[in-house]
Amino acid sequence: MHKGQSLQSYTDFEQHNNADQSNAMQFVTRRAVFNLTKNALQTSLKAGLPTANVAAQQNVLDKRFIATTDGPQKQNLLRYPAFPLKDTLDKFLKTVEPLLNACELVETKEAIKKFQAGEGAELQALLEKAAACETNWLARRWLQTAYLQYRDPVTVYVSPGMSFPRQKFENEDEFLNYAVKVIYSLARYKQIIDAGQVPIVKMGKYELDNSQFSKVYGTCRIPQKGEDTLEYNPKSTHVVVLYKNHFYKLPIYNNKGVVLHTDVLLAQIKKIIATEKKKGIEFGILTTDNRDNWAQAYEELIKIEGNKEHVKTIQSALFTVSLDECFDVKDDQFFNELSGQLIHGGGSNANSANRWMDKTIQLILNRNGISGFCYEHSPAEGQPIANITDYVSQNLCNDKHYEGSARDNYPCAAKLKLKSNNTLNRYIEKAKKNVNELAENLHVNVLHFQDYGKGFLKQQKLSPDSYIQIALQYAYYKLHKVPAAQYESAHLRIYINGRTETIRSCSNESVAFAKAMLDECVDDKKRVELLRAAINSHRAYTTNALQGKGVDRHLLGLKLMAIENKKPVPEFFKSPGYVKSLIFRVSTSQVATPNLGFMSYGPAVDDGYACCYNPRENDMILACTCWRNNHTTDVDTFTCVLREVLLEMQKLLVGQGSAPASKL
Numbered sequence: 320m321h322k323g324q325s326l327q328s329y330t331d332f333e334q335h336n337n338a339d340q341s342n343a344m345q346f347v348t349r350r351a352v353f354n355l356t357k358n359a360l361q362t363s364l365k366a367g368l369p370t371a372n373v374a375a376q377q378n379v380l381d382k383r384f385i386a387t388t389d390g391p392q393k394q395n396l397l398r399y400p401a402f403p404l405k406d407t408l409d410k411f412l413k414t415v416e417p418l419l420n421a422c423e424l425v426e427t428k429e430a431i432k433k434f435q436a437g438e439g440a441e442l443q444a445l446l447e448k449a450a451a452c453e454t455n456w457l458a459r460r461w462l463q464t465a466y467l468q469y470r471d472p473v474t475v476y477v478s479p480g481m482s483f484p485r486q487k488f489e490n491e492d493e494f495l496n497y498a499v500k501v502i503y504s505l506a507r508y509k510q511i512i513d514a515g516q517v518p519i520v521k522m523g524k525y526e527l528d529n530s531q532f533s534k535v536y537g538t539c540r541i542p543q544k545g546e547d548t549l550e551y552n553p554k555s556t557h558v559v560v561l562y563k564n565h566f567y568k569l570p571i572y573n574n575k576g577v578v579l580h581t582d583v584l585l586a587q588i589k590k591i592i593a594t595e596k597k598k599g600i601e602f603g604i605l606t607t608d609n610r611d612n613w614a615q616a617y618e619e620l621i622k623i624e625g626n627k628e629h630v631k632t633i634q635s636a637l638f639t640v641s642l643d644e645c646f647d648v649k650d651d652q653f654f655n656e657l658s659g660q661l662i663h664g665g666g667s668n669a670n671s672a673n674r675w676m677d678k679t680i681q682l683i684l685n686r687n688g689i690s691g692f693c694y695e696h697s698p699a700e701g702q703p704i705a706n707i708t709d710y711v712s713q714n715l716c717n718d719k720h721y722e723g724s725a726r727d728n729y730p731c732a733a734k735l736k737l738k739s740n741n742t743l744n745r746y747i748e749k750a751k752k753n754v755n756e757l758a759e760n761l762h763v764n765v766l767h768f769q770d771y772g773k774g775f776l777k778q779q780k781l782s783p784d785s786y787i788q789i790a791l792q793y794a795y796y797k798l799h800k801v802p803a804a805q806y807e808s809a810h811l812r813i814y815i816n817g818r819t820e821t822i823r824s825c826s827n828e829s830v831a832f833a834k835a836m837l838d839e840c841v842d843d844k845k846r847v848e849l850l851r852a853a854i855n856s857h858r859a860y861t862t863n864a865l866q867g868k869g870v871d872r873h874l875l876g877l878k879l880m881a882i883e884n885k886k887p888v889p890e891f892f893k894s895p896g897y898v899k900s901l902i903f904r905v906s907t908s909q910v911a912t913p914n915l916g917f918m919s920y921g922p923a924v925d926d927g928y929a930c931c932y933n934p935r936e937n938d939m940i941l942a943c944t945c946w947r948n949n950h951t952t953d954v955d956t957f958t959c960v961l962r963e964v965l966l967e968m969q970k971l972l973v974g975q976g977s978a979p980a981s982k983l
Contacts, residue, residue: 480661
């Protein structure tokens with residue numbers, strides 16, 4: 320789909336198979352979102368608001384201005400506004416009703432009334448002022464509060480894993496040939512971005528912002544005490560290869576900027592493998608740790624003679640390539656092992672040290688067939704990585720794709736000889752202990768549901784995404800007998816530098832459907848009516864969220880206005896409705912790809928589940944996780960119940976006949 324092509328409705332947007340359109344709902348740092356309700360906002364945000372470059376005024380979505388993006392693709396996009404306070408609070412109340420008892424609901428209504436008439440109105444005025452001064456008042460604040468100030472490890476908590484389809488290699492040569500083809504395709508896609516050739520997609524009449532694509536190559540998170548920074552190196556020409564915990568700088572373009580031929584890359588990587596017979600010091604494991612722990616270790620690391628330059632080389636790489644230690648994987652556990660290796664590396668005795676978790680793109684490859692990305696989430700959502708994944712997969716068997724590459728005028732791979740000392744060794748041992756506990760605690764179960772896919776749902780005239788969201792609601796209710804606040808992420812790419820808004824999937828309608836399914840007195844006709852009502856409710860909220868008219872980002876903005884202006888945080892933010900609605904016990908996203916791949920990540924809260932799903936035409940992949948040390952959740956049971964629920968819902972629809980006739 321090229322510039323000017325339009326997706327006429329949300330349904331079209333949601334169901335389009337191309338990676339540019341398929342991910343209406345994008346992964347975001349759910350753990351960080353929940354953390355914002357606690358003490359993560361104590362640090363005042365930096366003062367100074369950028370001046371907006373207003374190009375024109377236009378009657379769109381309540382008369383917003385248009386601003387022009389930076390980067391290789393110049394786009395005229397909507398500025399991100401401050402929506403009316405009353406509208407947001409009305410929607411907020413409706414979303415919390417299914418989560419509260421009668422007393423809590425009364426208390427929350429009173430808090431809303433007081434907030435709207437007093438402090439809320441004052442904070443709204445401040446937010447409107449910020450929105451008038453900035454093209455996107457949320458962008459830098461979200462980056463700081465949800466990511467850079469977040470102190471838990473990026474491992475599991477922040478960075479998702481995105482898998483390629485399973486690979487089968489007869490020998491090491493096949494594996495290494497695959498590896499260099501993937502590296503080559505990544506280099507080529509970087510050139511597509513630099514040339515401004517990433518297709519611009521429309522949602523309705525609005526272009527979607529492509530600026531995130533230019534923020535993923537060469538980008539690195541830099542550990543700092545209290546708040547990290549991001550460093551961008553878009554003009555870099557090398558990658559860093561990690562093998563047996565050793566680091567090598569590998570140029571992937573020649574001196575004229577042409578991508579090196581796969582034969583050249585293959586020869587370089589074979590030299591690296593031939594050179595390193597023993598494992599090196601586990602420097603990479605430091606990047607898996609708590610951010611403040613890593614910040615302290617980082618200061619020690621770069622003080623050692625020669626290390627600072629080598630670390631800079633790692634940080635400035637376009638991406639890293641982890642060639643991991645091979646281990647046997649049983650077929651029935653492959654998806655689960657794949658997820659764990661991409662998210663955390665399996666611990667210090669496996670591959671967790673063969674990582675640099677600060678890099679936005681880590682390519683992870685293993686002779687046993689495991690392959691994919693670990694994606695540090697700070698600079699962008701999942702759309703660029705999903706596009707890259709599809710681009711790589713589509714070109715693996717396309718020999719013409721590798722023509723026109725260079726075989727000369729290139730520097731050879733060079734080892735980065737990092738050094739340690741006793742102090743740094745202690746940090747390494749601490750990080751090993753912590754990542755081992757984290758990897759052991761994450762319980763993964765990837766459900767490959769093969770009974771039907773989105774093809775059946777489209778025949779039923781149902782939104783596949785909304786259907787799966789209601790299935791997750793029902794599964795949780797069936798297992799735990801209570802409704803759960805459920806997080807789904809909607810992109811805000813119709814706005815300049817847009818990130819995400821929350822889709823609050825738990826609704827009065829979804830709970831009514833779940834209760835009806837467990838009530839023998841309710842007939843199937845009524846259940847189908849309630850299912851369709853729940854799906855329609857979810858779709859309506861999703862449509863609003865994709866326009867920025869959700870609840871969560873607006874309320875966060877008001878809270879931040881209080882903090883920035885040194886005002887007390889209003890009592891509204893301590894109300895039962897606000898607090899309970901941000902404890903997302905089901906944390907979800909759709910990342911669709913036509914390949915047999917998936918994205919996965921950790922739960923948002925201690926007693927919750929995560930589920931990232933890929934609905935394909937005739938099957939679905941649902942990657943679910945929970946924490947082993949919480950005895951109220953069990954992901955094996957949850958996926959078992961989820962499978963039951965998906966079959967029940969299909970049986971219900973089939974039993975009640977065809978989809979309703981169109982009302983045209």
